[in-house]
Amino acid sequence: MRDHEPVPGSSGHRLTTRETAEALGVKPETVYAYVSRGLLTSRREPGGRASTFDAAEVDALARRNRREAAGTPGSGADLSVRTRLTLIDDDRYYFRGVDATELAVRHSYEEVAEWLWTGRLTPGVTFTAPEASVTVARRAVDALPEHTSPTDRLRVAAIAAAAEDPLRFDLSEETVLGTGRTLIPTLVAALPPARPGHRDTGPLAHRLWARLTGRPADEASLHVLDTALALLVDHDLAASTLAVRVAASARAHAYAAVSAGLGVLEGPLHGAASGLAHRMLLEVLDQGTAVPVIADELRAGRRIPGLGHRLYAGEDPRARxxxxxxxxxxxxxxxxxxxxxxxxxxxxHAPLHANVDLALAVFTASSGMPATAGETIFAVARTAGWIAHALEEYGERPLRMRPSGHYVGPRPPQPLPG
Structure with a gap:
């Protein structure tokens, strides 16, 4: 089918799932994956059980898919970035060629971060923060309103830590790695403790636990948290990671690049998903069944949080x-x-698999943590990946992340307004 040929029946007609799959050249399961990602909207006709799809919307998605496959300008293909960090392939993902899930289960978060940064494992490594950095970050965070979100607190802590570091503009590999090793524990230490009197010692996961819940830690739960951090270290070019690389391309220092990632992470379509899943699980537990909760979500026109992932046809390996x-x-x-x-x-009705947001929600809801805890875990974990991507980008040509706009406004010359 050529670009100028519409999907049959695109003038207001609705397509069945089978017709939609044929028009897009995909399996029916992929159609529902498109729905979960917000690329398509489905509707059930009165008295019917099967989903139908707007033909014009299907046609637009088919055109977009063909442009991306062809690599035409404006499709996003011209923004592909070479990286040695993470590969996602066949429902698995790898850090520097090594299965990321196996790394996360067998090694601590700090060890996995070091592997991603350097390609070397450093057994027993623990990240610690300079007292001066922690003091200035805590002071800045403590000045924020009580209702401030954790991501905002982390972003303010990163900015404060940057102001304290006179070497922040040194973009050499050694200095940037040093920034990563001290910034991550500084971010954790700057968060208000949920248990007063907790001592900031031991692995990073132990220190983070005390910021997320007042419950005493047990070894099994600490292992889940440490593994979650390691699993979430990186995931190719997510939106926040792309923002980090754009900042690094402009030679922003590592603190500023991380701040850019935190800014994007706070968007409701990126970092907030686990919080939505957390609240949904609490409602299911309260109701005793998922049926009315799912029905209410769909009736309100919302996607079910914690289900489906655009990069995995099957179950998200992190969730597994x-x-x-x-x-x-x-x-x-x-x-x-x-x-x-x-x-x-x-x-x-929709064969969608659980993703990591649902797994995080199970952990946070069962550990007495607030709904925002999953976002905090995600942000702290991904900071290591952002440092890795910033470091990679510093080795590339400056300002290469500069796509050209495709102007679609009125053609000049236009008369002066007024």
Missing amino acids: VLFGLLEQVPRAEPALLAARDVVATTAR
């Missing part, structure tokens, strides 16, 4: 690992059952 570990945490069982109920209830 975390669910397996959560089975070893007795108090997580109710939230685990609620999550499985959500997946099973939704699967009646």
